[in-house]
Amino acid sequence: MTLSKTNVLFDKILLVTAATDEIREVPEYAAYYDTGKNLLIMKDAYVSVRDGLIIYIGLDRVSAEAAFAGDNFEIYNGKNKLVWPTMANTHGHIPMTLMRNQTDDHNLHDWLFNVIFPMEAHLTPEHVYHGSMLGMAEMIRHGTGAAADMYYFSDSVAQAARQSGFRLNVCCDGKLEGSDGKSHVSDNELASFKERWEGGSEGLIRTSLLVHSIYLYEPYLYEELAAAARKHDMYVQVHISETSKEVEDCLAKYGKRPPQQLDKFGLLDGHVIAAHCVHLDDDDRALLAARKVTVAHNPASNFKLGSGFADIAAMVQAGIHVSLGTDGAASNNNLDLYQEMRLAGYLAKGLTGDASVLPAGQLIQMATLNGMRGLGFDRVGCLLPGWKADLQIVDIDHPAMQPLGDPEAALVYSCSSGNVESMMVDGVWLMYKNDLKTIDEEKTIAEAVSYSNKLS
């Protein structure tokens, strides 16, 4: 269980990455950049990783080796392998892995009040830590290298990420009971949480202010939350318009729809990750685009809870920055972004009746680059020299992945998480040839099962 960075030369591998403006400007990549797909696709590529950074991508073995400048490196055979960036899970409640497969086929109100809340009453920081370790083990196996988290006992979630080398944007609740007997945002709580986890994390951990939704707090608290987000320059994680009931209730209470009302409170000014956004109208979409909000689309959870169909094609059309999330394992019941990426494509095509909307390259961008940007991780989510070595290796020598055809279609529509063979975050192997390297998997599963049993 170490967190040491490995220098690696990937030898003749198939590379797929979403493209950025940077890629488009590099002349030597022009031949491999597909404008229509907005992807860089390079066969038999050499990829050099040193000290946590990608330092070479190209077809020249000599240059790939020279980039190590004499440092040692290992060689990873790229035959029948595909390398692409790790994925970013922009919405979830990671410790809810403890409630996996115990809460199914219930409607939302029944699910929340009669199943989830009674279980959550038993939670301790130890539960949350072990549930987080399990969730991170699962995400690492599924090629996900970063996640947002919104839950209780956030220190335990952050501790699990630090230990496992996983990128995390973790919510701080930051509310304390004041002398008036009501909740108030505590600047001290926020400042110390942010310092505790962002400090010394080498950029692996970011913090957010938890703003659950428009329906949970009194108006004064939204104003305090907005002021705190500005003052501490914190990201905001919030659920927006998950159900039609939320929209109707908000209209009844405030005379505005959730995005408008949150904006009125000043809560859409900074870096906002808005989960769900199932029930939006044109004005909502224009507002979220104008405020540069990152939407976390959670198709599995929305389907499974019967929350409705988010119109992602319309969001993209409106210029919204869309990314993908799994939501918690209690409403999913897995943390598998391969599934979410595919579902997002299915839903967009099904809802519009147009098979050409949201092509595979766009889904890859949502799952990687858009997600990493939304979580606040800079130079992550794209494979380019100078960018962080956050990448995963997929075994394409499998009957479900052959003939490979268009690699981006294979990743989105044929690949399953079981094909992920290795993955690294920040140059550290978190899984190497199917073995987890920073998590003791057997112990993690056993502890999580034991703490899960303590929830009832």
Place this chain on the structure above:
Amino acid sequence: MTLSKTNVLFDKILLVTAATDEIREVPEYAAYYDTGKNLLIMKDAYVSVRDGLIIYIGLDRVSAEAAFAGDNFEIYNGKNKLVWPTMANTHGHIPMTLMRNQTDDHNLHDWLFNVIFPMEAHLTPEHVYHGSMLGMAEMIRHGTGAAADMYYFSDSVAQAARQSGFRLNVCCDGKLEGSDGKSHVSDNELASFKERWEGGSEGLIRTSLLVHSIYLYEPYLYEELAAAARKHDMYVQVHISETSKEVEDCLAKYGKRPPQQLDKFGLLDGHVIAAHCVHLDDDDRALLAARKVTVAHNPASNFKLGSGFADIAAMVQAGIHVSLGTDGAASNNNLDLYQEMRLAGYLAKGLTGDASVLPAGQLIQMATLNGMRGLGFDRVGCLLPGWKADLQIVDIDHPAMQPLGDPEAALVYSCSSGNVESMMVDGVWLMYKNDLKTIDEEKTIAEAVSYSNKLS
């Protein structure tokens, strides 16, 4: 590459199976039968398989061993394993694996006329054989033990099934050009095809008459097809109401909707497997229920081609026998029924807005028992003494499958095809601890890729 039956004792394994009337009547299973879920769930079970049949299921090791009556048997350690029936894929075009990931993000008409048809013009029996072998390798890895097939060069598809020990219900086209220059159904063709493949197959191969859809033939031919299905007592495989255009065109041409018109031609009288059924009204549903048609629901393909949302909850409510299919790999792009089972649940809950519809146990029944019955395989799809040894072993010692919780929810919503470790059909191991036993996987992939390259 042998097809020998193995005697096996599964030692303390978690067993999950859809229930039949038979299970409900066996007193010793009463304690393990969950009426609400309509499932038999038994922990630490012993399962004995001899000579292709399940001969014991229960908690008594002595009885489990005694059932072999002195014959040799191997022991399969059931620790952290789950056994449930193999799945049945009730609609597809197996050889279209050759076109995987080469035809994405096109609308249906463009896809069919500008992409698929030009490729299919190059097809030979060898293409079809190698594409079929690849599709069967994929399905075996994904826990599927039986499939329907509707394609060209059906002898090649049947040959692949015979070789790999896979259950198949394969279409015969059975049409020849008559002296009038038009297509006519040939009794000789049908009789010889049926005899050639059903004969000597030990029940592993069934044959169907291919009735593509209501929009492809002239009226006289539907009447000939109906007469031939009756005469030869053949199953019928047909696409019904896949798109709204099909329904509109049928109404314009015949003044009836597709199910009504096919029924008028006499084509719904026998054993019918109707693929898609996306656009049905109440009368359509009542008719399909009355005619005991097996519907093959293909959610991935319907989503991906933008065909619309099939209302499975309404079909089940109407008493229709619903099963699951993948359609061809050119419009999916995989043959993974774990995905279809999950999608069917998602879609039903999403479409109705009711998270409680189509509970996991019902989805398991669709994927196994309903599918096997629909394909014409008797005493397959359920784990019970006297039934065929068609079963799969899932490794549940995986971070995405723990805590396991309700086993049926774990199978439907957490499990992915990569967790399937072994599977047998008719007592023959087709995959044993991740190795394919009847298919040379490396050669199969290489041949399929080579033949795929010959399509353009």
